[in-house]
Amino acid sequence: MSELRYDPVRKTWVIIATERGMRPTHIQRPETPLHAVSRAVCPFCPGNEGRTPPEILAIRNPGTQPNSPGWKVRVIPNKFPALTIESPQKRYGKGIYDVVSGFGAHEVIVETPNDQEQMADFTIAHMRDVFSVFRDRLADLMKDHRFRYIMIFKNYGSEAGATLCHSHSQIIAIPVTPSLVTVELNSVRDYYMRKERCMMCDIIHQELEDGERIVINEERFVVFAPFASSFPFELRIAPKTHNHDFSVLDEDHLQHFAAVVKETLLRLRKVLNDPPYNFILHTAPPVTRRPGKPEYWTSISSDYHWHLELIPRMTMIAGFEWGTGFQINPTSPEDAARFLREAEI
């Protein structure tokens, strides 16, 4: 049974996922190559729908049946979940420590039936379908008041943590707020309380004025390399107009977001030779949508600004960087933005 445990010194939660049953000899070393499976057994390939738990949502061709071929995007429960919806939702203390039982949801978004294409290859229309599924799963999971946060993320390439080649993203809904999300929420709230302005809106304003860290500046979205980038070619993709909640994205923004993400991935592929990468959707926690929520949370709609964080995995995260939160980045964000801007795609 999984459980969430709190580190009182570092103020951070971890999931101890013992269901996954790792004995020392079973633990995969980081160098383990990407698990390339044949189409006959790949659980994400059409025709193999029976190899996964029943689908939660799919965008399908008219007339096709659930859990059979004919889908364009398909959402399924993770077969090896870090957290399960069946777990009791228990919170208790253990001396100085805090524990929450491993209650949650862990879903996989299979982004395409075609195992030969990666996200950068998708048409804009297909990319839009994928992001509409992100939005709709997020909106649905946000209705469950037991979840404190819903993370949507993608690991592309084995160095980024992917275990299957077939293009997919993941959703984890958890009964606690992740530490870095708490830090972000608190920073932007403090800023708003002092200035009555959104910090990300101010950052976007300054970045557009400076220009040197901008990669793409289109009508609805801006793509930029953060001033304090932790990693080479780290990027943020954010809407220019203030909005805290990805789950209420309108069709117009969805269309622009799809086009901008595709262009960003193509530029990264060109400049960095198809790098492994992760992206993480940062959006306001579900509690903002609940009736009767305290003032503390109500403010989030004014001060949080959703964005996509994109990290190519070009350098090691060495342990001292993990242990201290202190990153050494060998590429300036100004250089990174210039290389990406000037790439011919």
Added chain:
Amino acid sequence: MSELRYDPVRKTWVIIATERGMRPTHIQRPETPLHAVSRAVCPFCPGNEGRTPPEILAIRNPGTQPNSPGWKVRVIPNKFPALTIESPQKRYGKGIYDVVSGFGAHEVIVETPNDQEQMADFTIAHMRDVFSVFRDRLADLMKDHRFRYIMIFKNYGSEAGATLCHSHSQIIAIPVTPSLVTVELNSVRDYYMRKERCMMCDIIHQELEDGERIVINEERFVVFAPFASSFPFELRIAPKTHNHDFSVLDEDHLQHFAAVVKETLLRLRKVLNDPPYNFILHTAPPVTRRPGKPEYWTSISSDYHWHLELIPRMTMIAGFEWGTGFQINPTSPEDAARFLREAEI
């Protein structure tokens, strides 16, 4: 020129080390193998002292000259430093952002003249020499009031970020406090203010009572797997008696620390088949030793408890884990401690 930049959303500093001059084509992918160089050119091998900047400190056989063979442990400036002592110490704002110029020190501790032995192979007497050098360099750097924190750490194995095989550790002295150190300092101070007890002392007390996460319990030190371990086989090595400052470690504790670290590394090597690992020394910041320091910092001698954090690198740090601070650990610390405790070494 390097600079330190502050992320106002994540409340964290990064070093943009552009001196290292990484163009997209120069960035090493994580899979780059460990740089095994021949003894003729290894800058850490005896006889090649001229290939490094002049030594800062060495433990030497009597009668041998600086920067020549005859040393047991040797400290040199890093030839490719992330920060340099020659940089001006400037702090300035840039619109919404904060910048500190790349002032600092970056040293390498070559732990042995013998490139065939790794730290786990050292005799206890040799290990003690290495840790006495840690202590003495720390004490010396703490005298420079421009440094806010001094990090001592080791990357062992290429998956842990090492670029040379020859056994070595590193010191980075920086003009800001790393974000995770700030979080730790604040957590333990809040705890002390409420309870007038050190949080780590309470944790050690509870761990010794529980017993199930203890790996080694000797006279002066305890080695345990933290309750909320982020990674499989993550360990903490801490003195049983309260002490905040590694730079004042007495000879008795030094001797015990050397023996306990050696035993820990041998147990890890046995159970995990010579894993890559990082360790990071967590000790109170230098400001605690300054005259006229404010009450805020004075308290640290009561509430901070130095310890060594040891992380075998058995799993990926996937991007979502970086992006959210949310780790999924497939091995419970209770299992990890039991495997390590029961190993025959």
